Amino acid sequence: MRKIITIGREFGSGGRELGARLAHALNVAYYDEEIVKAIAQRSELAESYVNQVLEKRIRAYYPITIANTLNMNQGDAVYAVTRSIYAAQAEILREMAEKSDCVIVGRCADYILADYRPIRIFVYADMEARMERCRLRQKAENGEVLSDRALERRIREVDRARAQYYRFYTGQIWADRSNYDLCVNTTSIPVEKLAELIAAFASVEPPEGLLKD
Amino acid sequence: MRKIITIGREFGSGGRELGARLAHALNVAYYDEEIVKAIAQRSELAESYVNQVLEKRIRAYYPITIANTLNMNQGDAVYAVTRSIYAAQAEILREMAEKSDCVIVGRCADYILADYRPIRIFVYADMEARMERCRLRQKAENGEVLSDRALERRIREVDRARAQYYRFYTGQIWADRSNYDLCVNTTSIPVEKLAELIAAFASVEPPEGLLKD
Numbered sequence: 422m423r424k425i426i427t428i429g430r431e432f433g434s435g436g437r438e439l440g441a442r443l444a445h446a447l448n449v450a451y452y453d454e455e456i457v458k459a460i461a462q463r464s465e466l467a468e469s470y471v472n473q474v475l476e477k478r479i480r481a482y483y484p485i486t487i488a489n490t491l492n493m494n495q496g497d498a499v500y501a502v503t504r505s506i507y508a509a510q511a512e513i514l515r516e517m518a519e520k521s522d523c524v525i526v527g528r529c530a531d532y533i534l535a536d537y538r539p540i541r542i543f544v545y546a547d548m549e550a551r552m553e554r555c556r557l558r559q560k561a562e563n564g565e566v567l568s569d570r571a572l573e574r575r576i577r578e579v580d581r582a583r584a585q586y587y588r589f590y591t592g593q594i595w596a597d598r599s600n601y602d603l604c605v606n607t608t609s610i611p612v613e614k615l616a617e618l619i620a621a622f623a624s625v626e627p628p629e630g631l632l633k634d
Numbered sequence: 635m636r637k638i639i640t641i642g643r644e645f646g647s648g649g650r651e652l653g654a655r656l657a658h659a660l661n662v663a664y665y666d667e668e669i670v671k672a673i674a675q676r677s678e679l680a681e682s683y684v685n686q687v688l689e690k691r692i693r694a695y696y697p698i699t700i701a702n703t704l705n706m707n708q709g710d711a712v713y714a715v716t717r718s719i720y721a722a723q724a725e726i727l728r729e730m731a732e733k734s735d736c737v738i739v740g741r742c743a744d745y746i747l748a749d750y751r752p753i754r755i756f757v758y759a760d761m762e763a764r765m766e767r768c769r770l771r772q773k774a775e776n777g778e779v780l781s782d783r784a785l786e787r788r789i790r791e792v793d794r795a796r797a798q799y800y801r802f803y804t805g806q807i808w809a810d811r812s813n814y815d816l817c818v819n820t821t822s823i824p825v826e827k828l829a830e831l832i833a834a835f836a837s838v839e840p841p842e843g844l845l846k847d
Contacts, residue, residue: 538822543811545811545812547812596811598756598758598809598811598817598819599758599760599819601817601819602818602819602821602822602823603816603817603818603819604811604814604816604817604818605815605816605817606811606812606814606815606816608815609751609815610815610835610838611838614838618831618834618835618838621831621834622823622831625823625824625827625831
């Protein structure tokens with residue numbers, strides 16, 4: 422049986438790092454940018470645009486040219502393009518899950534791949550720890566330094582967008598524990614260590630029925 | 635440094651079993667009935683009454699005699715007795731945590747023992763799995779068999795009481811992930827196996843700062 426692991430995460434909690442480390446520890450594929458590339462190819466949209474639709478607010482971005490081309494009003498065009506990108510993503514996730522064991526971060530993969538009975542993980546952390554992680558990342562990437570207030574606002578905005586996207590696509594509440602097998606707080610345990618422990622968790626076969634013991 | 639583990643749990647999710655197994659795996663004390671006994675001794679109330687106050691709806695039970703003795707109205711008497719039992723429990727939990735490493739299930743221990751930086755675990759499961767666990771337990775204990783509907787109602791009632799108690803005592807939301815280090819869903823992984831994995835988790839030293847890596 423395929424071993425699929427999906428990771429939902431709060432922004433700045435280290436979910437992406439956990440996913441990559443977990444894939445490494447389990448020696449399975451880690452899909453991330455490949456998914457965006459494949460959607461872009463299939464839909465003939467630019468990668469940057471696909472990313473916008475997938476990662477930012479779902480209704481805030483759309484190419485005006487598409488509305489004109491299709492002779493739709495803007496609202497309908499946004500909806501149509503958004504849906505087609507989601508559909509392409511779902512198709513691609515299923516193909517990847519079919520191809521090999523893998524770890525997938527975000528993308529409603531827990532919902533899309535439900536038939537594969539993935540191990541569904543949610544990663545979160547205290548706001549202070551998330552801010553600290555973001556600061557380190559910002560410094561490493563581009564040296565940009567936001568004020569604490571602006572950083573906290575940004576973190577909340579990204580999470581709101583994720584919640585909105587998840588709700589739109591799955592009809593479920595984002596971060597609701599009932600949609601996950603394991604929720605881990607990275608505030609007080611290194612992500613590296615967590616990856617080892619979850620790798621052990623992932624190697625446990627689920628019981629046949631609902632309860633074994 | 636003391637290793638204290640606190641376990642919050644949905645009714646029927648196997649939290650108590652997990653606590654006992656975890657204590658066994660880590661070779662630390664598991665406190666449960668001892669706490670009620672100690673409170674009863676200290677407060678000169680019957681164990682059964684202490685249990686009622688601690689486990690059932692916080693405002694629904696009180697000995698009418700106390701109100702008469704203290705010349706208080708009933709509402710004030712309920713409040714006074716409830717508070718005194720909570721205070722005794724908090725004192726006893728701190729003494730136990732001071733005495734040795736331990737696992738404590740329920741009792742707002744995550745909040746009361748916050749200074750000890752416990753590993754705070756929350757255990758939950760799908761309703762169907764919880765009902766199945768309750769049925770097995772009922773059969774084993776007294777042969778009582780509730781209808782599915784009555785059983786589900788009972789499970790929700792107990793959780794509501796726990797949420798109310800937790801809120802009353804801590805001012806926090808029960809089962810809110812931010813109050814826990816790890817939330818585990820026992821629906822699809824045997825509690826026995828979970829105990830081993832969490833024992834490994836518990837043996838990781840927390841980083842000095844908020845983030846190590």
